[in-house]
Amino acid sequence: MKDLHDMASRARGAFYAVSVASPEIRNQTLSVLADLLYERRERIFEANAADVDEASAQDLAAPLLHRLTFGENKLNQVIRGLHALCGLPDPIGRTLSATELTEGLNLYRVSCPIGVIGVIFESRPDALIQISSLCVKSGNAVLLKGGREALRTNQALCGCVRDALERTGLPADTAQLLETREDVALMLKEDTLIDLIIPRGSNSFVRYIMDNSRIPVLGHSDGICHVYIDREADLETALKIALDSKTQNVSVCNAMETLLVHRDIAPSFLPEAERLFSAAGVEIRGDSGTRELISCIPADEKDWSTEYLDYIVSVRIVSSLQEAVDHINFYGSHHTDCIVTRNPDTASGFMNKVDSAGVYWNVSTRFADGFVYGLGAEVGIATGKLHARGPMGLEGLTTYKYKLIGSGQTMKEVKSGLIGYTHKPLRDNCPF
Amino acid sequence: MKDLHDMASRARGAFYAVSVASPEIRNQTLSVLADLLYERRERIFEANAADVDEASAQDLAAPLLHRLTFGENKLNQVIRGLHALCGLPDPIGRTLSATELTEGLNLYRVSCPIGVIGVIFESRPDALIQISSLCVKSGNAVLLKGGREALRTNQALCGCVRDALERTGLPADTAQLLETREDVALMLKEDTLIDLIIPRGSNSFVRYIMDNSRIPVLGHSDGICHVYIDREADLETALKIALDSKTQNVSVCNAMETLLVHRDIAPSFLPEAERLFSAAGVEIRGDSGTRELISCIPADEKDWSTEYLDYIVSVRIVSSLQEAVDHINFYGSHHTDCIVTRNPDTASGFMNKVDSAGVYWNVSTRFADGFVYGLGAEVGIATGKLHARGPMGLEGLTTYKYKLIGSGQTMKEVKSGLIGYTHKPLRDNCPF
Numbered sequence: 001m002k003d004l005h006d007m008a009s010r011a012r013g014a015f016y017a018v019s020v021a022s023p024e025i026r027n028q029t030l031s032v033l034a035d036l037l038y039e040r041r042e043r044i045f046e047a048n049a050a051d052v053d054e055a056s057a058q059d060l061a062a063p064l065l066h067r068l069t070f071g072e073n074k075l076n077q078v079i080r081g082l083h084a085l086c087g088l089p090d091p092i093g094r095t096l097s098a099t100e101l102t103e104g105l106n107l108y109r110v111s112c113p114i115g116v117i118g119v120i121f122e123s124r125p126d127a128l129i130q131i132s133s134l135c136v137k138s139g140n141a142v143l144l145k146g147g148r149e150a151l152r153t154n155q156a157l158c159g160c161v162r163d164a165l166e167r168t169g170l171p172a173d174t175a176q177l178l179e180t181r182e183d184v185a186l187m188l189k190e191d192t193l194i195d196l197i198i199p200r201g202s203n204s205f206v207r208y209i210m211d212n213s214r215i216p217v218l219g220h221s222d223g224i225c226h227v228y229i230d231r232e233a234d235l236e237t238a239l240k241i242a243l244d245s246k247t248q249n250v251s252v253c254n255a256m257e258t259l260l261v262h263r264d265i266a267p268s269f270l271p272e273a274e275r276l277f278s279a280a281g282v283e284i285r286g287d288s289g290t291r292e293l294i295s296c297i298p299a300d301e302k303d304w305s306t307e308y309l310d311y312i313v314s315v316r317i318v319s320s321l322q323e324a325v326d327h328i329n330f331y332g333s334h335h336t337d338c339i340v341t342r343n344p345d346t347a348s349g350f351m352n353k354v355d356s357a358g359v360y361w362n363v364s365t366r367f368a369d370g371f372v373y374g375l376g377a378e379v380g381i382a383t384g385k386l387h388a389r390g391p392m393g394l395e396g397l398t399t400y401k402y403k404l405i406g407s408g409q410t411m412k413e414v415k416s417g418l419i420g421y422t423h424k425p426l427r428d429n430c431p432f
Numbered sequence: 433m434k435d436l437h438d439m440a441s442r443a444r445g446a447f448y449a450v451s452v453a454s455p456e457i458r459n460q461t462l463s464v465l466a467d468l469l470y471e472r473r474e475r476i477f478e479a480n481a482a483d484v485d486e487a488s489a490q491d492l493a494a495p496l497l498h499r500l501t502f503g504e505n506k507l508n509q510v511i512r513g514l515h516a517l518c519g520l521p522d523p524i525g526r527t528l529s530a531t532e533l534t535e536g537l538n539l540y541r542v543s544c545p546i547g548v549i550g551v552i553f554e555s556r557p558d559a560l561i562q563i564s565s566l567c568v569k570s571g572n573a574v575l576l577k578g579g580r581e582a583l584r585t586n587q588a589l590c591g592c593v594r595d596a597l598e599r600t601g602l603p604a605d606t607a608q609l610l611e612t613r614e615d616v617a618l619m620l621k622e623d624t625l626i627d628l629i630i631p632r633g634s635n636s637f638v639r640y641i642m643d644n645s646r647i648p649v650l651g652h653s654d655g656i657c658h659v660y661i662d663r664e665a666d667l668e669t670a671l672k673i674a675l676d677s678k679t680q681n682v683s684v685c686n687a688m689e690t691l692l693v694h695r696d697i698a699p700s701f702l703p704e705a706e707r708l709f710s711a712a713g714v715e716i717r718g719d720s721g722t723r724e725l726i727s728c729i730p731a732d733e734k735d736w737s738t739e740y741l742d743y744i745v746s747v748r749i750v751s752s753l754q755e756a757v758d759h760i761n762f763y764g765s766h767h768t769d770c771i772v773t774r775n776p777d778t779a780s781g782f783m784n785k786v787d788s789a790g791v792y793w794n795v796s797t798r799f800a801d802g803f804v805y806g807l808g809a810e811v812g813i814a815t816g817k818l819h820a821r822g823p824m825g826l827e828g829l830t831t832y833k834y835k836l837i838g839s840g841q842t843m844k845e846v847k848s849g850l851i852g853y854t855h856k857p858l859r860d861n862c863p864f
Contacts, residue, residue: 019784020784107805236840240842244842244843249843347837351833352452355451358834362840363841367836373531373533385547385831386546386818386831387819400821402791404793407794409795411676
């Protein structure tokens with residue numbers, strides 16, 4: 001068990017240093033990190049082999065073992081990611097707005113880092129490099145807690161991050177590794193030192209974090225994604241999108257879990273869909289309307305709010321766009337939902353009424369991803385509505401401050417009428 | 433005690449309607465509201481007189497009685513505010529970014545309302561109209577809890593809001609009034625129906641809310657604002673800003689509580705400052721260095737983190753910019769802090785290193801206000817860093833969604849190389 005108060009205090013100190021480091025220094029850290037990872041690859045692979053051996057001995061499921069493995073391929077991917085991140089524009093110090101309040105008094109809203117961020121992530125050790133490099137790039141300090149199975153790999157990787165920081169004159173404590181669940185519980189108490197917690201995991205895990213901390217949480221929880229096949233859908237497009245959304249990768253949060261079908265198109269769509277799903281090994285759980293058209297397992301109430309992450313889909317017949325929208329807003333997780341239709345008005349209604357981070361028209365739900373969206377990288381997919389929504393890239397790791405530059409103005413002068421507001425937009429960026 | 437689950441459910445339903453209403457309708461509601469307030473002014477004044485009578489009988493303090501009073505002046509101010517709000521650009525439906533992901537697949541980030549917002553505010557009844565009109569303008573539904581002393585006035589005002597909504601075809605339940613503390617406690621439990629709580633009040637009150645709800649909170653808590661007089665400050669400017677920041681209005685969150693003075697300028701600055709503060713009736717609590725230069729009460733550790741909201745100022749001598757910055761980041765509340773100096777490099781260092789929503793150079797801290805900043809109106813001043821920071825206007829009541837418009841694209845086509853990403857910025861706004 002670590003002294004989390006001490007770690008968080010050191011992270012805060014590191015934040016004050018890294019937040020004012022130049023973009024050149026922050027990018028140099030990332031490029032030194034890329035070199036260090038390559039130089040120390042044998043040591044990293046050995047640490048990972050030990051993690052994988054232990055996990056195999058404990059009969060970890062095959063997909064998890066696969067995620068845990070960090071070999072030559074993952075290393076190259078991570079190094080490429082670091083170089084790409086260097087090339088992205090600096091997210092901090094950007095003037096977001098500029099207004100003259102009165103003559104000689106200029107207000108600038110300028111992007112800046114958030115502070116100290118705690119990130120709790122799954123077994124994939126490459127996530128450690130992704131998250132810590134995003135934090136360095138955006139001038140934040142980070143407390144990292146990875147999967148228990150990946151501890152040795154994470155120690156080796158975090159060592160590289162800390163050495164890269166030191167070699168470029170930044171505090172090593174900009175990135176610190178937590179090792180146990182007890183460490184996480186202690187971290188949640190440090191609400192005066194930590195500004196944000198990003199938990200990546202199950203819905204119940206995110207709720208546990210929220211229930212046990214005053215620190216703001218940007219949660220990436222369930223993905224209960226829907227595809228709605230409108231009565232005016234193109235049949236071929238509908239089948240293609242339903243199949244891809246469900247089966248291209250069943251174990252991800254942007255996979256479809258529930259298929260809603262307008263009753264007018266159901267007789268032509270569902271038998272075809274059943275054929276494709278059967279061929280792909282997908283089990284169908286249908287409502288009574290569905291079961292009149294195809295043979296399948298009955299869906300019960302619980303199915304509509306279940307994230308299967310498996311070769312299972314629930315299917316429901318609806319009589320209108322509004323019924324589809326109501327179902328999605330009630331049972332969904334506000335992640336990503338799609339309509340298939342040829343009618344732009346229906347699509348527009350769907351996209352405005354569905355209360356989700358991603359609302360799609362005629363495209364697979366699998367596109368909900370920070371890299372796909374062109375954000376360069378992704379620290380998570382936020383299912384809440386505040387601060388960041390949907391795939392969250394560098395911008396989600398920044399906030400802003402108001403810089404007000406005056407020449408001795410007082411409120412007394414305003415109240416007495418000596419000074420009047422102009423509220424004139426300015427074109428210049430903040431001078432510093 | 434009200435049925436908060438039922439109220440929150442009705443608010444959610446109302447949100448779905450108001451969120452898709454046209455900007456014309458939402459503005460029309462505000463203008464009908466302005467008319468109704470004028471028509472029913474006698475009834476409102478009567479309700480307010482009853483509130484004021486009861487509060488006087490219970491010996492409510494004079495400043496609170498003043499805030500509670502809603503007369504002709506306040507009415508006119510509120511009506512002017514409504515017309516001004518109508519004139520502001522629509523905060524929702526704005527295309528914030530537009531990217532072609534691949535040919536025929538366009539991604540738009542579009543601003544939209546947040547949902548159901550719970551606002552708990554102080555005794556000032558005009559706040560009810562301000563808050564509910566900001567919510568209607570931004571397409572949100574709102575649950576309002578005002579001060580106990582203002583209940584009759586708030587009932588009359590909320591009645592006008594609800595009637596204005598109905599007369600323009602929107603659900604009255606877009607704005608609902610809570611009446612007791614028990615109602616608030618019940619509201620905090622409705623985390624599946626309510627998207628955001630905005631508590632306006634003391635630090636301990638905001639903490640109570642955070643500790644008792646999973647709903648995200650945008651807290652407006654303490655304002656422990658600092659003015660730092662640098663060694664290169666212009667003496668006259670320094671005195672003017674220190675006096676205005678402390679005394680122009682002592683009972684507001686953007687008033688200065690602690691004055692930091694560089695040791696090199698202290699011998700010339702402090703005696704003059706003492707003279708001005710004495711004349712204004714301000715009590716000085718100084719550290720040992722201060723007490724060597726002027727006679728004053730000793731400051732203890734607690735003073736550095738106290739929001740006096742009174743004619744009291746704590747004063748500390750520092751030896752460097754860094755010491756001033758460290759003091760502010762450690763003891764402050766990250767609200768608004770000012771440096772007085774003639775040196776732009778020192779000012780730049782201060783503004784980048786101080787971790788506050790507002791960092792000021794040569795201007796009174798009293799300028800931290802949504803109206804002053806040109807935001808049109810203000811729903812609170814956020815002292816946290818996520819979502820909105822500092823004075824929070826209409827933009828803080830919005831979030832965004834990603835609208836992805838495709839033509840049948842699947843992830844399978846991407847993975848098999850049939851589709852490649854272009855990530856080309858688009859100039860057009862989202863078509864809907």
